[in-house]
Amino acid sequence: MSFEAVIGLEVHVQLQTRSKIFSGSSTAYGAAPNTQASAVDIALPGVLPVMNKEALKMAIKFGLAVNAQINRHSQFARKNYFYPDLPKGYQISQFDLPIVANGHLTIDLDGEEKVIGITRAHLEEDAGKSLHEDFHGMSGIDLNRAGTPLLEIVSEPDLRSAAQAVAYLKKMHTLVRYLEICDGNMQEGSFRCDANISIRPQGSTKLGTRTEIKNVNSFRFVEKAINFEIERQIDLVESGGQVIQETRLYDPDKDETRSMRGKEEAHDYRYFPDPDLPAMIVEQSYIDQIQQTLPELPDKRTKRFVDEFGLSELDAAMITQDRALADYFEGATGCAQGNGKTVANWINGELSAQLNKTDIDAEHIPVSVEQLGTLINRIDDNTISNKIAKTLFQQLWQQPSDITVDELIEQQGLKQITDSGAIEALVDDVIAQHPEQVQQFKDGNAKVIGFFVGKIMKASQGKANPKQVNQLLQQKLS
Amino acid sequence: MDLHTLSLSGLGKLLQTKQVSSVEMTDYFLTRIGNNTDLNAFITLAPELALEQAKSADKRINSGNSSLLTGVPVAYKDLFCTEGVQTSCGSKILSNFISPYNATIVERLQNAGMVMLGKTNMDEFAMGSSNENSYFGAVKNPWNLNRVPGGSSGGSAAAVAARLSPVATGSDTGGSIRQPAAFCGITGIKPSYGRVSRYGMVAFASSLDQAGVFATAAEDAAVVLQNMAGFDPKDSTSIDKPVPDFQLELQQTLSGKTIGLPKEYFSEGLDADIARAIDSAVELFKSFGLNIVEISLPKSELGIPCYYVIAPAEASSNLSRFDGVRYGYRSEHTDDLVDMYRRTRSEGFGDEVKRRIMIGTYVLSAGYYDAYYRKAQRIRRMIAEDFDNAFKQCDFILGPTTPTTAFELNSKVDDPVAMYLNDIYTITANLAGLPGISIPCGSDKKGLPIGLQLIGKYFDESGLLAMAHQFQQHTDFHKQIPTGYQA
Structure with missing residues (x-):
């Protein structure tokens, strides 16, 4: 039975x-x-x-x-x-x-x-x-x-x-x-x-x-x-x-x-x-009177996040589970030109990882919604790379400050290099220094492109626009 | 000067005109108490605190910042919490309890400048009608030392009757102010439920308990009640209603109002002397221009059984806090937790208290609740409806306070039901939440005082006090002092 x-x-x-x-x-x-x-x-x-x-x-x-x-x-x-x-x-x-x-x-x-x-x-x-x-x-x-x-x-x-x-x-x-x-x-x-x-x-x-x-x-x-x-x-x-x-x-x-x-x-x-x-x-x-003071409840909010920002059901549910986190999401999205999906990725990725690591609750996230929003905007407009954005995010987490993200980028000279002349010079340099790998690429090992990207990003201290680097490499090597 | 023969307002005037200081007056009454310990009216005296309070009262009087009550002595029934002074409730279980706070009414009377002489004897946890259930011994009736003073506020009533204190507080759950007032030949008022704060008054039956006043004359009771009454945010059952000017209302026109005589209160069982005294009182009221009608309170006979379900039920729960854990008496040699509870409560409570805890526990038990507690609540509503209907025909209900005058000590201790029947005329006012007053209206062949009870409409203490006062303007029963206490 x-x-x-x-x-x-x-x-x-x-x-x-x-x-x-x-x-x-x-x-x-x-x-x-x-x-x-x-x-x-x-x-x-x-x-x-x-x-x-x-x-x-x-x-x-x-x-x-x-x-x-x-x-x-x-x-x-x-x-x-x-x-x-x-x-x-x-x-x-x-x-x-x-x-x-x-x-x-x-x-x-x-x-x-x-x-x-x-x-x-x-x-x-x-x-x-x-x-x-x-x-x-x-x-x-x-x-x-x-x-x-x-x-x-x-x-x-x-x-x-x-x-x-x-x-x-x-x-x-x-x-x-x-x-x-x-x-x-x-x-x-x-x-x-x-x-x-x-x-x-x-x-x-x-x-x-x-x-x-x-x-x-x-x-x-x-x-x-x-x-x-x-x-x-x-x-x-x-x-x-x-x-x-x-x-x-x-x-x-x-x-x-x-x-x-x-x-x-x-x-x-x-x-x-x-x-x-x-x-x-x-x-x-x-x-x-009390009814008027009720906040938007998790179920409703999840549905709205899906409808309004195109979040997956799962991501939306994850975020709305915690009212402070959901408020943070809405705040950051407001600062990131409504780019909720990217904000959600950050929250479920980088931010959650930090929350877990540091045992901080969502009410006390040290990075402000403006800071996260601007980081996302600066990735979007190619001012900084994703990688630098993550580094800055961690910096802000560890040393919370009122500084704006733009000031921070300026201060630390992290503005992405998008000048194609400068990138081209870096690309040329690296190709010239590594004939062996150039040969490997020509022999059909496409993976070796990653090696070059890595070298160039390092040479640029992470500031070269990876997309442009990729394009130029493809051009020069083939 | 024979201060004890004066009324409260007489004493107040002496103080205000500085003919006597509060310290002298306090000393006078403390000495008088000391000379009359045979009554056993007090459990605790607080002479040092009293003299300290008297001194500051004198200062207030000298600075012109005083009222009629400033400097006048008062005695509190020993269930009102008094900061720094033992509050025993007449029980062994609280015999070592020094309250760290004042009851609201104590606070209020203290603010008015009254001086606390001490704490009066009472039936343990206010359970009793003879004051024989006190851990501190029985109180004697000043009119006859072989008789009981009534209960449960027997100490307060005896103290005022013997003029050991000009006024005293009491509490009334089923008649505990009115019945001893009647037995001792003084005035005692139980206000409407909710009129006076219960905060700091050790609870017996929360839905019935109400604090009130003993005095020789109604006009004295009016002044004290004035200062006690009124909403207290610490008591959710106190009513947020303005308190009328009781003194001013003493003179209200009574002519044209109607007195209802409940036929149930004049049936067999009523002592002939009492019946006669009540009749002549009625005649006097008639002469004031009041109308008299016969009314009926058909559910009266259910008052006692109803009360003896509800009051013990509430008491059984209210008294659970006396467990020996945090304060009060704790049995010395105990094996474990349950043993500590059992011994502490077995040794700490007297028989009548235990009896009521058992009754209360029983009527609330699973399977009995509906048959007893719920049914009693239904009857309670019916009794209240009786009064609602009666008050459509009249303004006041008049009758005897008790079926007999003061009985002999030890004559009823073994017969709880006979004892309970003492409250037959008083108990229904508590069940209905109505105000009641007892005033002396004569004496029987044995020279024992007879009490007349007036029950008023909800919150009409003014009317009751006016009736009592105007009656006392034409009679001198309330001025009688028992032989042996006149000097």
């Missing part, structure tokens, strides 16, 4: 508000333990939560971006459980009335599109952190993170493979950064995910018993964890066993999932509406 996997994802997105969701404390990452925990965050007796409007705005922004319904009436609820890093003994979350419901996201896998349903997205507060090292048999509690706003995005069980799950996550990751509601930093836990996985015989429409894998924090681990879990379930069923409903933990070191708690140990969270926070009533006009 062959099996089909059924996967649903819960993504926790940390919203990048400046203050916490129910208090005025800073949300900045990495401060000394408990220095960003106010009376409200540590749940002193008598304190009360006050909703951060910015978090609501971000949730609505997200809802609109996934074509979801924004619930005009939503409500916070208390999720009750005891844990030392949960100061109130309950987490303020949303239960039966989430702010966002019924949206969808389209993923693209090997050229095939698939629409993944988004059941809901709700606002909630993050817990603090328990630190189990360095305390000699005790645990430390850091409540800096307690109260950080989260948007929990729950998908329908529409995903059928680990690859699809990763494609969905990547798409979501791109989207939330596009919307500027999350920094997407997975190491710091700003974007994390739980996966619900079940299997069923191919062709069946009934859902199997699912397991939940908690807190997997990289795309690679998500893929591995899901694949492991699917295999585990199939092996189990094929050997006559049954999948039991439980929560499992992925161990990246051993590449396996382990049972964390079974259904019997599942918490009864005793959700009920939080009496400290009245229902949130959102006016349609407010939603409309």
Whole structure:
């Protein structure tokens, strides 16, 4: 029998508000333990939560971006459980009335599109952190993170493979950064995910018993964890066993999932509406106002880059994946007389290589859009060669400066030699110095032309126009 | 000078005219408290801080930068957080808790220049109707030391009745201001839900809790409430509505307004002396030109069961933060995390608190939520509708505050349901969010005070205070001081 996997994802997105969701404390990452925990965050007796409007705005922004319904009436609820890093003994979350419901996201896998349903997205507060090292048999509690706003995005069980799950996550990751509601930093836990996985015989429409894998924090681990879990379930069923409903933990070191708690140990969270926070009533006009501020989203932008600049689907998708990169592309293209294709080649070639090498993100590219645009223009009008342009690009990357590309070319005397007299003299010189290679060419070895070009470019310090050099060589040698 | 026999405005005038300094006045009341510890009305006294506050109040008065409240002493129920002073909530679990911040109302009264004498005793976490559920011991009723003062704000009520403090704050979740005010023969007002900030008031049942005031006379309560009330951005349930001038409104014309008498409040179970006292009060109001109609609040009898689902549900969650992790009592010898939680909470909470945590946990549990919590919420709406309908016929609802006068200590501790029934007339106002006031209107054959309750329309504290004040202009029940506390 062959099996089909059924996967649903819960993504926790940390919203990048400046203050916490129910208090005025800073949300900045990495401060000394408990220095960003106010009376409200540590749940002193008598304190009360006050909703951060910015978090609501971000949730609505997200809802609109996934074509979801924004619930005009939503409500916070208390999720009750005891844990030392949960100061109130309950987490303020949303239960039966989430702010966002019924949206969808389209993923693209090997050229095939698939629409993944988004059941809901709700606002909630993050817990603090328990630190189990360095305390000699005790645990430390850091409540800096307690109260950080989260948007929990729950998908329908529409995903059928680990690859699809990763494609969905990547798409979501791109989207939330596009919307500027999350920094997407997975190491710091700003974007994390739980996966619900079940299997069923191919062709069946009934859902199997699912397991939940908690807190997997990289795309690679998500893929591995899901694949492991699917295999585990199939092996189990094929050997006559049954999948039991439980929560499992992925161990990246051993590449396996382990049972964390079974259904019997599942918490009864005793959700009920939080009496400290009245229902949130959102006016349609407010939603409309937020709609106006939505940026052009990745899918639409990809399509426009293809239509407007003639980019390949692949190049366009690559560039639009990152909003800052796409902005850079548009900026540079504007400076390069609309020559988007060439800009795209630069971005996917030279620039991406530098980004990877230097671990800089697209928001902080040291070469300005004007500089890249002018470099391209100067190649175009034969002022410099491609090779010199690349050298200059690297120079600017390593030593960022406000200097214009034209000034740089002038300063370093890199203007391409297009004077045919001067080039001819160089060509003649090199031919005269290498009779042996001239003979080889005459004997039919056409490849040797490269040798001559190389010598001439070197003699000209790269400034000779390679096209002209080629033409002249062909003329003189034949 | 017998400062304790004066009203708040009397004391204020002495201060303003510099006949008495705030330091002298504070000292006077602190001494009086010290001489009357038999009542057990206070958990904590803050004499040093009080004298410091009194000194700066005197400075303010001398510089002309003062109000009627500047320099006047006040006592806070021990669930209002007071910076640097223990805030125990009547519980062992907070018996070592020194609040690092002030509740909004404490901040506001302090800004007006009031001097904090100390923190008054109360039923643990405001759960109780007799003040016998305090980790710090029961409070006695100044009218009869064998009787309870009512609860949960029993310490505040006893303190004001015995004139240990001219005014005190309280909180009322199901009657915890009005019932002790009635038992102790003083005036106690519970404002509308949302009128006074809850920030810094340790939560019992968040959707029902409301802070209020005890005073001997309604006009004193009006001044203090004036300074406590109003929107607080730190409390999302406080209402952003202007606060009327309560003092000015005390004189409003009442003639032509209508009092509704709910027939459910005058049925069997009501003490005969209380019924008689209420009747004569009604006659007096009639003489002011008020109309009297009989009304019905048919869902009244559902008030107690409804309350005893909603309040414990919220409490079970509100009290989860007392886990021994960050502050408060922590059991000393514990094996592991769960053991620490279990021992800390078992040792730290008293029986009534545990009982309500268990009830609350049960009614919110999977499979029971609909049958209890959701149903109780539906009934709560029906009770509110009862009042909506009643207020189409009248402006005020009048009745007894309690079915009996103060009962004997230890007489009901083993019968929680009998204890809960004490709040039968007060509890529905909390469920509906309405303001209520209790004023003394007589005494029974045993010489125990009788309380009259008025419930007003949403946000009509002015009307209640005016009714109470004008009643008190024609009566002297509120001026009675229990024997033993007159000197």
